[in-house]
Amino acid sequence: MMLRYALRTIRHRKAGFLGAFLALMCAAALVTACGTLLETGLRGRIATERYAATPLIVSADQNVHRTTVKHKGNGKTKTKHKAKPVAERAWLPAATADRLRTLPGVRTVVPELTFLAQPLGLPDDDGLPSYGHAWSSAPLTPFALTDGRAPASAGDVVIDRALAARAGLATGDRITVQSTRAPRTYRVSGIAAPRGQGELRQQSALFFSATEAERLADRAGRVTALGVLPAPGTDLGALTQRVEAALDGTTAQVATGDGRGPVEFLDAAGARVKLVSMGGAMGGTSLLVAVLVVVGTFALSIQQRRRELALLRTVAATSRQIRRLLGREALIVGAFAGVLGAVAGLPLAAWLHSRFIALGVVPPTLERTAGVFPACAAVAVTLLGAWAAARISGRRIAGLRPAEAMAESATERRRPAVVRTLAGLFLLAGGGTLVGVLSVLHTEAASTPVTFLAVVVLATAVSLLGPFLVRASAFLMSGVLRRTGPMSTLARSNISGNSTRMASVVTPLTLLIGMTCTVLFLQPTVDAAARSQAEEGTRATWVLGAQGPGVPAEAAEAVRATPGVTAVTEVVRTTVRVGLEKYTVQGVTTQGLGHTWDPDVASGSLAAFTADGRSAAISELAADRLGLRPGSALKLHLGDGTPATLTVAAVYRRGLGFGDLTLPHDLVARHMDNPLAATVLVAGAASEAQLSAAVEKFPGVTVVSPAVADRLQADRQQENAEVNLLAMGLVLAFTAIAVVNTLAMSVSERFREFALLRLAGATRRQVLRMLRTETLSVLVIATALGTGIALAVLTAFSIGMTGGAAPGVLPLVYGTVVGVAALLALVATALPGRFALRTRPVEVATSQ
Numbered sequence: 001m002m003l004r005y006a007l008r009t010i011r012h013r014k015a016g017f018l019g020a021f022l023a024l025m026c027a028a029a030l031v032t033a034c035g036t037l038l039e040t041g042l043r044g045r046i047a048t049e050r051y052a053a054t055p056l057i058v059s060a061d062q063n064v065h066r067t068t069v070k071h072k073g074n075g076k077t078k079t080k081h082k083a084k085p086v087a088e089r090a091w092l093p094a095a096t097a098d099r100l101r102t103l104p105g106v107r108t109v110v111p112e113l114t115f116l117a118q119p120l121g122l123p124d125d126d127g128l129p130s131y132g133h134a135w136s137s138a139p140l141t142p143f144a145l146t147d148g149r150a151p152a153s154a155g156d157v158v159i160d161r162a163l164a165a166r167a168g169l170a171t172g173d174r175i176t177v178q179s180t181r182a183p184r185t186y187r188v189s190g191i192a193a194p195r196g197q198g199e200l201r202q203q204s205a206l207f208f209s210a211t212e213a214e215r216l217a218d219r220a221g222r223v224t225a226l227g228v229l230p231a232p233g234t235d236l237g238a239l240t241q242r243v244e245a246a247l248d249g250t251t252a253q254v255a256t257g258d259g260r261g262p263v264e265f266l267d268a269a270g271a272r273v274k275l276v277s278m279g280g281a282m283g284g285t286s287l288l289v290a291v292l293v294v295v296g297t298f299a300l301s302i303q304q305r306r307r308e309l310a311l312l313r314t315v316a317a318t319s320r321q322i323r324r325l326l327g328r329e330a331l332i333v334g335a336f337a338g339v340l341g342a343v344a345g346l347p348l349a350a351w352l353h354s355r356f357i358a359l360g361v362v363p364p365t366l367e368r369t370a371g372v373f374p375a376c377a378a379v380a381v382t383l384l385g386a387w388a389a390a391r392i393s394g395r396r397i398a399g400l401r402p403a404e405a406m407a408e409s410a411t412e413r414r415r416p417a418v419v420r421t422l423a424g425l426f427l428l429a430g431g432g433t434l435v436g437v438l439s440v441l442h443t444e445a446a447s448t449p450v451t452f453l454a455v456v457v458l459a460t461a462v463s464l465l466g467p468f469l470v471r472a473s474a475f476l477m478s479g480v481l482r483r484t485g486p487m488s489t490l491a492r493s494n495i496s497g498n499s500t501r502m503a504s505v506v507t508p509l510t511l512l513i514g515m516t517c518t519v520l521f522l523q524p525t526v527d528a529a530a531r532s533q534a535e536e537g538t539r540a541t542w543v544l545g546a547q548g549p550g551v552p553a554e555a556a557e558a559v560r561a562t563p564g565v566t567a568v569t570e571v572v573r574t575t576v577r578v579g580l581e582k583y584t585v586q587g588v589t590t591q592g593l594g595h596t597w598d599p600d601v602a603s604g605s606l607a608a609f610t611a612d613g614r615s616a617a618i619s620e621l622a623a624d625r626l627g628l629r630p631g632s633a634l635k636l637h638l639g640d641g642t643p644a645t646l647t648v649a650a651v652y653r654r655g656l657g658f659g660d661l662t663l664p665h666d667l668v669a670r671h672m673d674n675p676l677a678a679t680v681l682v683a684g685a686a687s688e689a690q691l692s693a694a695v696e697k698f699p700g701v702t703v704v705s706p707a708v709a710d711r712l713q714a715d716r717q718q719e720n721a722e723v724n725l726l727a728m729g730l731v732l733a734f735t736a737i738a739v740v741n742t743l744a745m746s747v748s749e750r751f752r753e754f755a756l757l758r759l760a761g762a763t764r765r766q767v768l769r770m771l772r773t774e775t776l777s778v779l780v781i782a783t784a785l786g787t788g789i790a791l792a793v794l795t796a797f798s799i800g801m802t803g804g805a806a807p808g809v810l811p812l813v814y815g816t817v818v819g820v821a822a823l824l825a826l827v828a829t830a831l832p833g834r835f836a837l838r839t840r841p842v843e844v845a846t847s848q
Contacts, residue, residue: 020337023290023294024334026738027382028337028339028345028382029348030290030345030348032349036353037349038275041271041277044272044366044368046365046366048258049194050203051140051141055230056239058100058225058226058255059090059224060251062086063083063085064083065083068082086577086637087582089114089224092224094223100246103242103243105239106239106243107231109227109228110227112134112226113132113133113134115216116673116674117208118179118549119163120176122167123167132208133205134210138192141194144193146191147191148172149189150190154211156208156209158188158189158206159188159206160205161199162200169191174186177206178676181554182555201364236256240256285453286730286731289511291389292507294386295392296508296738297741297745299504327390334387337386338378338382339379341382346370355726420464431461441800442621451522451793452728455789458789458793462506462789463507466503467500502778505746505778508742510789512736513782513790514785514786514790517791517809517814519725520817521808522794524810525794525801525807530656533600534658536657538597539596540569540681541684543680543682543706544677547700550677550678551698552701556570556680558695561694568592569588572676573585576636583660583661587664587668589664590665595683595684601652601653603630603650604651608649609649613666614664616634616649618648618650618652619659619661628648630650634646638667640671642671644667656801688705691703739828740828743828743829754767754836754837758837764837783818783821794808795807
């Protein structure tokens with residue numbers, strides 16, 4: 001019976017359930033999109049291109065491992081093994097091939113070299129990564145010549161057909177390539193294409209002679225991978241077992257099938273981890289926001305039906321029947337909303353994935369996974385959330401005696417329930433605790449999730465304590481409102497007398513302003529401190545940069561030989577692992593380092609760092625985390641996983657500007673895929689014209705002042721901010737929709753109130769003025785609360801990350817946020833208000 005009544009109620013109160021339906025549908029779409037990203041990170045396929053004809057690939061281990069053994073009291077032990085990926089490609093000893101060549105079923109073993117090889121000055125640069133290889137590895141795809149001949153000398157190169165078509169190159173043409181050494185011009189001796197498959201879509205391939213490839217790779221005695229080509233009729237499973245047995249005792253890894261893709265595209269494999277992290281953070285935050293919004297929407301919807309539910313209680317409906325009725329209504333609405341939202345979430349996930357690719361967060365080689373699990377999970381979460389929200393929101397009205405229910409349906413209860421108040425105070429204390437924890441977190445990976453969680457928890461506390469906050473705010477604003485006319489006084493009375501309803505409107509507005517300000521000002525808070533430290537610590541007169549992959553060492557040598565130059569510092573940047581923790585590192589040439597760089601040494605000395613090629617300088621933050629001081633031994637794994645032990649020579653304060661660790665340049669660069677300098681700092685009296693003349697023969701290398709270099713760095717940081725904004729943009733959009741939805745629902749229940757005002761002599765303009773005053777008053781309350789939440793969270797974040805309570809708030813951006821929130825609020829109340837006033841007041845009064 002309750003199900004039939006629930007269906008009839010929904011059919012006859014479509015407008016009343018529309019707000020809940022929209023909130024649930026948007027929540028389902030959001031959960032589906034975030035779940036799809038998370039699933040892509042976990043199971044996304046990375047298809048191989050160059051290893052298409054090679055069923056078995058042997059490569060080096062790309063992870064750093066740690067095994068811990070925990071001894072229990074009963075004499076047993078528990079062993080845990082953890083692994084984390086390294087930033088650069090780990091290379092394999094070339095002698096590993098000798099273990100495989102004589103195995104039964106192996107036709108041949110093909111050594112593979114993959115290294116940086118970027119063509120310069122091409123007319124159509126589509127941004128694809130470009131790699132160099134030895135022509136002897138062409139059978140791995142296989143590549144076959146379509147024109148010309150194989151590279152016979154160090155000055156020859158074979159390019160893939162797609163690159164030749166894009167650049168308009170033919171055999172005999174000249175092409176300048178920037179690899180790991182100085183740029184060199186090669187003659188195109190041939191053009192090749194994959195045999196039996198399409199062109200390369202994710203990369204460009206350049207093939208050199210064996211000698212030239214080894215010179216450019218600069219990894220003597222090592223290879224990127226080994227391709228094992230089986231003899232005809234060989235069972236691949238049995239061959240794989242034989243290869244694994246032959247490699248027992250080494251760290252070499254065997255990949256077959258889809259496992260070959262991560263070996264070829266390391267960036268895609270690394271992007272999986274990033275996508276899992278981002279998808280999890282987005283999904284968790286969006287789920288918390290969705291719960292808050294949906295519960296608030298159902299609370300407002302049930303509040304609008306207080307009289308109807310009270311009448312049911314007076315005609316002998318039990319509390320259990322009321323709860324069952326509300327639960328079934330919620331399940332019906334949730335089922336339709338969940339299915340539609342899940343369907344809408346699939347194209348939303350595709351758009352989000354494409355935007356991440358465009359911003360460079362996710363490479364196109366990581367294919368999006370469109371499984372059914374995220375959609376099914378979204379429907380389940382929507383059903384559960386709708387049912388729980390309805391039961392929670394209807395708990396009080398269902399538990400009242402019939403007479404009490406009728407009495408409470410006529411006027412709003414003055415004092416919120418004790419349980420609600422205690423829960424609000426508990427969440428307020430929890431939010432304050434999170435803010436306190438945030439002030440002692442010193443890494444973005446640890447701080448960012450806590451930051452958004454703190455905002456949601458504090459916004460939930462505002463939701464529960466809303467009636468008290470609204471009444472207090474109305475009291476504070478009463479003096480101003482009395483002076484603006486009788487309709488403003490009436491608006492103030494409405495706000496104070498209907499504080500529960502107004503609190504349901506204040507909550508999404510508070511969340512919108514607080515979350516938006518946090519998202520927009522989080523990155524600028526760190527970036528401003530980092531730029532300030534970098535500006536203060538850079539003593540260079542000029543900076544060399546590159547439009548291509550980097551500044552070659554030969555360009556730095558040319559600058560060193562320029563008259564007037566006193567010091568040149570080459571800088572490379574990557575990450576290393578200390579234990580399993582990732583730390584940013586820069587490698588610097590140490591000669592004359594004090595003339596170009598001042599990290600603000602707190603202990604030890606820069607001279608000690610420059611005097612020893614096995615020493616390290618470390619930031620105060622990293623030193624505190626690792627428990628190190630000058631003279632301590634620092635054990636780490638370099639970019640490609642090579643272990644190294646260094647001595648800490650200096651601890652510096654400007655860690656945000658110059659990274660966690662500073663190591664000797666050659667030590668870092670030897671273990672990087674791209675050993676070219678990211679920047680080169682130049683000190684001395686040489687002019688810009690002199691330096692430009694010195695680097696003229698190096699295409700793409702430019703000379704700029706430190707101020708210009710800082711602006712370029714700021715532009716790159718802005719790209720990171722765009723990624724963060726995109727990641728949380730869906731949550732903000734959902735919150736904005738919730739604001740409009742809630743405000744429209746709040747106004748739509750007041751038809752009778754507006755009609756009575758009209759019958760009492762108020763004009764349409766006066767009623768709209770009252771409504772506008774209420775909206776602006778609510779906006780002021782929400783702005784104050786949202787700003788306070790964001791300011792508290794950002795200040796704690798700033799203390800933890802930068803050491804100072806100086807959040808990077810941009811006044812113009814903040815004003816825009818408040819302005820957009822005001823526009824949404826005014827439009828969301830004005831349109832339904834005007835619609836409500838279109839009906840003659842007598843008709844409204846007599847129909848209800």
